[in-house]
Amino acid sequence: MKEINPSTQLKMSVQLAVTAWDLQNKQLLKLLDTIPNEQLLSEVSPGKNTGHYLLGHLVAVSDAMLPLFGLGESLFPELLEIFIRNPDKSGLSKSSVSELKGNLHAVNTRLSEAFATLSPADWLDRHTAVSAEDFEKEPHRNRLNVLFSRTSHLAYHIGQLALLK
Amino acid sequence: MKEINPSTQLKMSVQLAVTAWDLQNKQLLKLLDTIPNEQLLSEVSPGKNTGHYLLGHLVAVSDAMLPLFGLGESLFPELLEIFIRNPDKSGLSKSSVSELKGNLHAVNTRLSEAFATLSPADWLDRHTAVSAEDFEKEPHRNRLNVLFSRTSHLAYHIGQLALLK
Numbered sequence: 001m002k003e004i005n006p007s008t009q010l011k012m013s014v015q016l017a018v019t020a021w022d023l024q025n026k027q028l029l030k031l032l033d034t035i036p037n038e039q040l041l042s043e044v045s046p047g048k049n050t051g052h053y054l055l056g057h058l059v060a061v062s063d064a065m066l067p068l069f070g071l072g073e074s075l076f077p078e079l080l081e082i083f084i085r086n087p088d089k090s091g092l093s094k095s096s097v098s099e100l101k102g103n104l105h106a107v108n109t110r111l112s113e114a115f116a117t118l119s120p121a122d123w124l125d126r127h128t129a130v131s132a133e134d135f136e137k138e139p140h141r142n143r144l145n146v147l148f149s150r151t152s153h154l155a156y157h158i159g160q161l162a163l164l165k
Numbered sequence: 166m167k168e169i170n171p172s173t174q175l176k177m178s179v180q181l182a183v184t185a186w187d188l189q190n191k192q193l194l195k196l197l198d199t200i201p202n203e204q205l206l207s208e209v210s211p212g213k214n215t216g217h218y219l220l221g222h223l224v225a226v227s228d229a230m231l232p233l234f235g236l237g238e239s240l241f242p243e244l245l246e247i248f249i250r251n252p253d254k255s256g257l258s259k260s261s262v263s264e265l266k267g268n269l270h271a272v273n274t275r276l277s278e279a280f281a282t283l284s285p286a287d288w289l290d291r292h293t294a295v296s297a298e299d300f301e302k303e304p305h306r307n308r309l310n311v312l313f314s315r316t317s318h319l320a321y322h323i324g325q326l327a328l329l330k
Contacts, residue, residue: 006171009289013178020313045210045328124174148185155317156324163210
């Protein structure tokens, strides 16, 4: 390859990681466009989570990245209790599929804006769930690592949602 | 964070990406340990792919990364036709689940050894499916980008296999 300096290579690597995250989000939106809202109320496989729950779960997990990355407050903190701390059949009342789709759009927009402000060094800096002391010992506990983990988590559940097509 | 130079940051970023890939492979092995081989013959949801097919598919896709990355020949090229080019119900005879688990182990071992030889610059260099000319115009068509895509692909199907637990 052409000789390019490490700074440029670093920027490119981080950009590819963010693009991989964006791509999964696009896949999710594309998939949701092919599944009628009523169909999302079904279980992805008998006895497993509904599409409704998985959608809420993904919105809540993405939303929680805002405070975790030190990029502001969650937009819909009420989703945490319903879609992360509790399982599908908790009996808790859930926002409708249509509301969750609106929430998804709002969270993705906010995250994209916030990610655009981060430098490569910011991505390699600690997230808010690790103390400065622990980060000295465990420098991999940075935003980029969480982004990788969240991208895989998103793909995992998209694989399940795709079964509702 | 402590001031570290871009070369070190680049190395760390690439290492995190490889670790994210390794982690998904560990998740797959852990999951396979909890599902009896007979259970993998079931469909992950009625009318969808069997666990057997998905396992073969994942082995074939990982195996194909060896030639794609210029790291040698595929170990089990015969899987391509059965588990990538054709769907589950093709009628083609399939290796057993137990054989595929052995293949998975062999492919993962070979990939790990090969990945350990790659420098950050190698990861950002083109893979074998893109010509030098096209790579000039599309520098994102590198090994690292494929690794991101394959990690998401793996997570997607792990999400489906997990439904067989």
